[in-house]
Amino acid sequence: MKIRVLGAYGAEGLGQRPTAFLVNERILVDAGTVGGALTCAEQRLIQHALISHAHLDHVVGLAFLTETIAFAGEAREPLTIAGVEPVLDALRGGVFNNVGWPDFAQIPSEAPVMKYRTLVEDVEQRLGDLWVTPVAVNHSVPTSGFIVHDGSTGFVFSGDTGPTEAIWKAARGLRGLRAIILECAYPNRLAALADVAYHMTPERIAAELPKLPPGVPVWIYHIKPQFYDEIAEELSRIDPARVSIVEQDKTYSL
Numbered sequence: 454m455k456i457r458v459l460g461a462y463g464a465e466g467l468g469q470r471p472t473a474f475l476v477n478e479r480i481l482v483d484a485g486t487v488g489g490a491l492t493c494a495e496q497r498l499i500q501h502a503l504i505s506h507a508h509l510d511h512v513v514g515l516a517f518l519t520e521t522i523a524f525a526g527e528a529r530e531p532l533t534i535a536g537v538e539p540v541l542d543a544l545r546g547g548v549f550n551n552v553g554w555p556d557f558a559q560i561p562s563e564a565p566v567m568k569y570r571t572l573v574e575d576v577e578q579r580l581g582d583l584w585v586t587p588v589a590v591n592h593s594v595p596t597s598g599f600i601v602h603d604g605s606t607g608f609v610f611s612g613d614t615g616p617t618e619a620i621w622k623a624a625r626g627l628r629g630l631r632a633i634i635l636e637c638a639y640p641n642r643l644a645a646l647a648d649v650a651y652h653m654t655p656e657r658i659a660a661e662l663p664k665l666p667p668g669v670p671v672w673i674y675h676i677k678p679q680f681y682d683e684i685a686e687e688l689s690r691i692d693p694a695r696v697s698i699v700e701q702d703k704t705y706s707l
């Protein structure tokens with residue numbers, strides 16, 4: 454399994470793109486950036502977008518990806534936007550609503566650019582060549598983390614979350630688990646903000662580690678660019694052999 458980091462951050466900065474991972478060139482896990490990291494031809498290979506929640510730093514890339522599919526190249530199968538029902542409802546009502554952006558699930562009428570696929574929480578489902586289990590995590594809006602595997606190797610993607618339980622429990626015992634992709638948004642001094650916004654700080658990640666499936670590397674994403682140096686320094690004190698920050702534009706092989 455190959456995971457290409459299109460966007461490693463929890464917002465946009467100079468050279469820093471919001472959260473998006475591309476698995477095996479065909480499946481997005483979140484879509485905070487797409488066109489800013491891929492050629493048109495690469496964008497057009499994408500078949501599915503697995504979406505954790507509807508915050509803009511996880512979905513704004515869908516707006517421009519749908520245009521690429523609509524305008525560039527030959528007609529193709531619609532892009533599947535996959536997520537749990539409250540997340541898809543938020544995309545329908547808050548993004549692709551013909552106000553914020555055209556409703557590409559209806560456009561063009563003869564062959565719409567995208568379609569929605571509702572995933573069921575806590576159930577393993579097939580998505581392209583992967584198996585995906587959405588598990589509710591602890592954020593300010595309905596949000597899923599995902600357990601993803603291809604039958605031999607896999608990873609856990611936390612989604613945006615504060616301290617949580619169920620997804621770690623669900624991931625325990627998964628064979629071939631090679632990475633835990635875990636969010637961190639704020640430095641330790643902003644713990645009160647992390648409380649109200651439902652995010653992690655380095656101290657919280659240190660406290661979360663004993664709950665995680667043991668021995669699996671932890672890759673940190675979603676650092677807010679405004680605090681990058683401070684957070685990186687705090688993270689480096691946890692367990693450098695296990696906890697590292699994901700590198701944007703790198704392709705990881707599991």
Ligand SMILES: [Zn+2]
Binds near residue numbers: 463510511613675
């Ligand atoms: Zn976010």
Ligand SMILES: [Zn+2]
Binds near residue numbers: 506508592613
């Ligand atoms: Zn969020």
